[in-house]
Structures are given as structure tokens and as C-alpha cells.
Amino acid sequence: MRSAILSAAFAAGLLAATAAQAQQAAPVPGPIPGSVLAATCSGCHGQAGRSIAEIPPINGRTEQQLLSALLDFKNDRRPATMMNRHAKGFSDDELAAIAREISANWR
Numbered sequence: 001m002r003s004a005i006l007s008a009a010f011a012a013g014l015l016a017a018t019a020a021q022a023q024q025a026a027p028v029p030g031p032i033p034g035s036v037l038a039a040t041c042s043g044c045h046g047q048a049g050r051s052i053a054e055i056p057p058i059n060g061r062t063e064q065q066l067l068s069a070l071l072d073f074k075n076d077r078r079p080a081t082m083m084n085r086h087a088k089g090f091s092d093d094e095l096a097a098i099a100r101e102i103s104a105n106w107r
């Protein structure tokens with residue numbers, strides 16, 4: 001009985017050690033820069049947000065305009081086909097970084 005408990009404890013320790021090693025092998029990345037996050041917008045909104053098709057251009061907006069639109073999409077306060085789903089993929093901090101990046105650099 002005692003050895004069964006000991007070997008169970010040993011197995012649990014082994015599992016914990018393996019999990020710790022797995023975490024070391026794949027470190028969680030730090031905050032992703034706004035320039036990288038905003039690159040996900042170009043596919044639809046065009047180079048520097050100057051889309052020419054049916055998707056609205058998003059260049060030349062203020063940080064506040066962009067952030068409030070993104071938060072409205074994320075929280076289903078604004079009807080959307082795509083943007084609601086896209087905005088839900090980011091934390092509020094990431095949306096703020098995207099709004100900062102686009103307002104500063106997409107002209």
C-alpha cells in the first residue's frame with residue numbers, strides 16, 4: 001500500500017516535471033507590438049488602410065475613433081459582418097496598441 005502511494009506520488013512528480021519542461025520548450029511570447037498586430041488589418045483594409053474596394057478605408061483616423069470603433073465591434077455594440085469576429089480575437093490592450101499604431105503611421 002505504502003509503495004503504491006509512493007509510486008503514485010513519484011508519477012505525479014514526474015508529470016509535473018514534464019509539464020514544466022514543456023513550458024520551457026515553448027515560452028509564451030511577450031506583448032506583441034502594435035505594428036505586428038495591425039498587420040492583420042491590411043489583408044482586408046489594404047496597404048496602410050487605404051482600401052479601394054467595398055471594405056472601408058481606415059487610414060487618417062484618430063486613435064480615439066479607431067479604438068472606440070474596435071471596442072464597439074468587439075462588444076457587439078455595432079453591427080458587423082467581419083469586424084465583430086476579428087476584434088474579439090484581441091485583448092482591449094491589444095486593440096489600444098492597434099489604434100495607436102494605425103493613427104500614428106497609416107496615412
Ligand code: HEC
Pocket residue numbers: 037038040041042043044045055056057058066069070079080081082083084086098102
Ligand atoms: C476579414 C476582413 C477584415 C479584417 C482582417 C479587418 N477588417 Fe475592419 N472591416 C472589415 C469590414 C467588412 C468592415 C465593415 C463592417 C463589417 O461588416 O464588419 C470593417 C470595418 C472596420 C472599421 C469601421 C470603418 C468605418 O468607417 O466604419 C474599422 C475602424 C476597422 N474595420 C478596423 C480594423 C482593424 C483595426 C483591423 C485589424 C485589427 C481590421 N479592421 C481588420 C473587414 C476586415
